[in-house]
Amino acid sequence: MSACPSFDYLMVLPHLRVQNANAVSSPxxxxxxxxxxxxxxxxxxxxxxxxxxxxxxxxxVGVVCHDHQEQVSDDWFVKSFRLTRNPIDKHGKTAAIVEEGRIHLELSLVFAVESERWLRDPDARQADTGTVAELVSQMRVAGGTIMPPENPTWHRYQPYSEPMHGEKRWESFRKLRMRWLPGFTLVSRDELIDTRLAELHEDDAEATRLDAWLSLCRINWRYETPEKDTAQARRDAWKHDRDGLGWIVPIPVGYGALGDVYPAGAVANARDASTPFRFVESLYSVGQWISPHRLHDPQQMLWYADSQPDNGLYRCRNDFLPTPEFDLFEASFD
Structure with missing residues (x-):
């Protein structure tokens, strides 16, 4: 497995308001x-x-989410996406409705950057950071549109960058992570699947990694017979398996190949006829949302590409590992 590439700077585009981003992250x-x-x-x-x-x-790249609003109906146990009503087609018939999930977000994007020019000319860093922010404002973020800030002159909306080399790297990151509060950043917890699989094997020797992933995707309740037959004891007898795990979520992490690579132009209706083509399916893992102040190194929040064409793997990785000094497991599910 590869490791996060080296970098010299962190560039931050804070508090971007993204409207109608894609909420369907995988099948x-x-x-x-x-x-x-x-x-x-x-x-x-x-x-x-x-x-x-x-x-x-x-x-x-790393992402800090400050606010979110998924566009779903609030029907308690059963929820559905709020869909657009498409106009009629050229024949006067009702066009088919393709289910699209949308979500409004407030994000801070954190990019790990290298630049020889910035090393030679530190004064160019701020000007280039502003140019990058202008370029991003013209782009889509996960299919969503970036909305103008409430007040462009406010300090909280100004892009900035900090050097991550030299003796003051830790001090610079310590200040940065506090600027991202309140918010949560998504990190990878691949190792939890192995841990849960070992627990499942205690009761079922034929349990698979898919069973472990599905088990982590839900809240599993169990009833333990209480010692005393009282109303309070019976309520306390219901236990769940989220104690100590924190905010765990199922996430897609890339794509796995379903076959060989086809030459460019060999597959009909491909989006790009000049690039080799390969059929793939989504890969899944487990992530955790944590507060940025619990990070002790920028690599813990950064995601990078790890492509292994010979093995049929095209996935993104994150090098987060729990650190006992920050006690990442102290929060429990309520």
Missing amino acids: LTHGFPSMTAFLGLMWALERRCRAAGLDLTFRA
Whole structure:
């Protein structure tokens, strides 16, 4: 498995208001957009920066979510997406409704950046950061539209960048993470699947990793016979398996190949006839939302691409590992 690429700066575009982002993150999950969407944004932004003459290389991306509002009906146990009513087609018939999940977001985008120009000329950093913010404002974020800030002159909406090299790296990151509060950042918890699988094997030797993933995707309740037959004891006898896990969510992390690579133009109706083609399906894992002040290193929040074509894997990774000094497991599900 690869590791997060090295970088010299963190560039932050704070409190972006994104309207109607894609809430259907994969065929099996919905809610916050997939991290693959933000990696795609990063690559598209790098191409635009090069076209604008900026000497910037984007290595990884992190996201801090400050607010969200998924566009679903509030019907208690059964929820459905709020869909648009499409106009009639050219024949005067009702057009088919394609179910689209949408979500409004307030995000801070954190890019890991390398730039030889910034190392030579530190004064160019702020000007280039402003140019990048202008380029992003013209782009889509996970299919959503970036709305203008409430007041462009407010300090909280101003883009900024900080060096992440030298002796003051930790001090710089410590200040940055406090600026992202209140908010939560998504990190990878792949190891929880192995832990849950070991627990399932205690009762079922044929349990698979899919069973472990599904078990982590839900709240599993069990009833333990109380010692005393009282109303309070019977209520306390109901236990769930979320104690100590924190805010765990199922997430898509990329794509796995279903077959060989086809030459460019060999597959009909492909979007790009000049690029080799391969059929893939989504890969799934488990993530955790944590507060940025619990991070002790920028790599813990950054996502980067890990493509292994020979193994048929095209996925994004994050190098987060729980650290006992911050006690990431102290929060329980209420």
